[in-house]
Amino acid sequence: MSTSTVPRPRRQYAKTAQRQAEIIEAATTVFASRGYHGGSLRDIARELDLSLTSLVHHFPTKIELLVAVLQHADSQATWLPGFGDEHGIQAATLKLWESNYEHPELLRLLAIVAAEASAPDHPAHAWFVHRYEQAVEAYSESIRRDQSRGRINPATDPTSAARLITATWDGLQLQWLLNPSKDLTSDFRNFLGQLLAP
Amino acid sequence: MSTSTVPRPRRQYAKTAQRQAEIIEAATTVFASRGYHGGSLRDIARELDLSLTSLVHHFPTKIELLVAVLQHADSQATWLPGFGDEHGIQAATLKLWESNYEHPELLRLLAIVAAEASAPDHPAHAWFVHRYEQAVEAYSESIRRDQSRGRINPATDPTSAARLITATWDGLQLQWLLNPSKDLTSDFRNFLGQLLAP
């Protein structure tokens, strides 16, 4: 039973697991407000009243910490195969959209690092390319399933629609992050209703 | 005749203007590949075989240089009032989209800094909030104009459509930056055709 990627190769003690979770949470906050390059390990340690050394003990390098943060972020996301099986993808997407309002820091972090990582030499480039491919693939699959059940116009190209949903999601989210006082849910709902019409 | 914002209060010599243009260009490249925080003034100076001191002579602080870069970037963009007056906004938008393929570094820079600047305490926060408000406003206006000429369904909400176009544009551009081998123009064209149908 290997846990991979996590920097602890052997047994996990309760305290360690909790500390790592705390560190990931604090790192998310710091990276989200200043970006990956702009956020420092010292800031993260200070947020926890922890020494820098102790932090580094858990995550030996900064990039390892970032990867842990990103993976944790995606472990909470749920656009997985089977997404929206019950009430259709449209309802499931809107529900997921609304749940995202609870974690603005996380959204900001993903937006910043995704843009940073679009440069081919960024340490997280491959991770984000794969992440988007996976998201588009999962969405296409769900759209096809809804089409086979007559919920969506069969003439709609699933892959293209999946790209557009992902894109519009990202773009509206950016606008919302810039100005949270404007609720863009109805815009997104109208967009989905038009794109995924029967 | 005051030139505002530009750090030279008095007369502009040809050499100075050219140097500043060169610096802005190099800064665009560097910020685009490593972000605002991640890109250093040293990198920018090195790119021009210029000393750090000379660079700072032209732009005394890093943030002033960023603002100059952003303003230069937007001086090239053209979603201004009157945009697409002749052949309608849909054609003009697609044309602008295609022209953007020529400046991937600029697009990456804007994507990174826009996300970074979504945090309220970022030095460029206000600038980006205003930039998006302006873009949405200009787009709404153009949509209304096209509606009055019967080119777009009058039931379409101009402001909502403007937000969606901006959002989808940003999102598709991010996907393209991550993986430039996939051409997303047809996706964008289909989206526009559906949203701005008569």
Add this chain to the structure above:
DNA sequence: GTCTATATTAGGATAGAC
């Protein structure tokens, strides 16, 4: 306008004690 040299601060990372 450009340079060399330097001040100052902050970054990631390590050594070694407890």
Add this chain to the structure above:
DNA sequence: GTCTATCCTAATATAGAC
């Protein structure tokens, strides 16, 4: 696992000569 102390590098910025 956590700490203090430290190393080394690189960051922005300034001083002063040419």
